[in-house]
């Protein structure tokens with residue numbers, strides 16, 4: 273599966289939207305949507321922590337192009353910078369021409385039940401979920417337990433800010449989820465920039481292999497290599513890989529690009 277020009281143009285347009293997202297996460301999300309479709313998994317997109325809808329719009333674009341025409345549902349308590357539901361709606365109009373396919377809900381994920389979310393999703397379990405709300409230990413754990421409960425069989429969860437060492441509490445919350453509260457057997461299969469992507473254990477190999485094949489098919493998306501300077505490369509540590517797919521293995525509020 274190759275990333276097409278429409279997605280590269282979309283990434284360019286997305287740079288005008290306020291929020292926190294690396295371009296590479298859009299490309300990886302496209303690859304995951306393609307793999308979800310190939311696995312025969314169906315369902316809407318859902319995100320906790322929308323802000324202006326930057327990643328939510330990327331999820332919507334990727335599902336439309338590589339999976340199925342989606343319903344995309346966002347939940348936000350709107351605690352930051354005076355943003356509101358209207359900001360996500362404005363993003364939709366700017367990028368897609370209308371608010372079709374968008375359902376934005378104001379609310380606190382910590383007091384929201386899975387049945388309420390399924391109702392907003394027109395009765396379906398979400399096939400792709402992004403968790404990017406409160407970053408403290410207990411809320412992160414609670415959001416992961418809620419989303420694991422919600423997830424369609426064979427769906428994917430993206431956990432934001434994994435391995436962002438300024439977010440120690442978030443790392444603890446995610447660890448507590450995987451080690452102690454994981455009754456649906458959710459396991460990570462890929463990691464890109466600050467996002468960790470996970471699925472049900474029996475889908476792990478399928479998704480990991482799809483992502484490895486996708487990396488091979490899209491060499492133009494790899495970090496630039498300095499092959500003309502081998503001596504220098506040997507003398508210095510290898511460049512950080514931006515993407516990895518595997519068994520267990522990408523500041524937000526200050527130093528992530530705010531485009």
Ligand SMILES: C[S@@+](CC[C@H](N)C(=O)[O-])C[C@H]1O[C@@H](n2cnc3c(N)ncnc32)[C@H](O)[C@@H]1O
Nearest residue numbers: 291292321323327348349350351380381405406
């Ligand atoms: C980092 S921003 C989300 C960024 C967004 N995903 C993007 O693509 O730019 C975090 C958002 O989570 C929301 N939030 C924080 N705690 C929440 C909670 N308990 N329930 C719902 N939303 C919450 C905040 O209001 C804020 O808009």
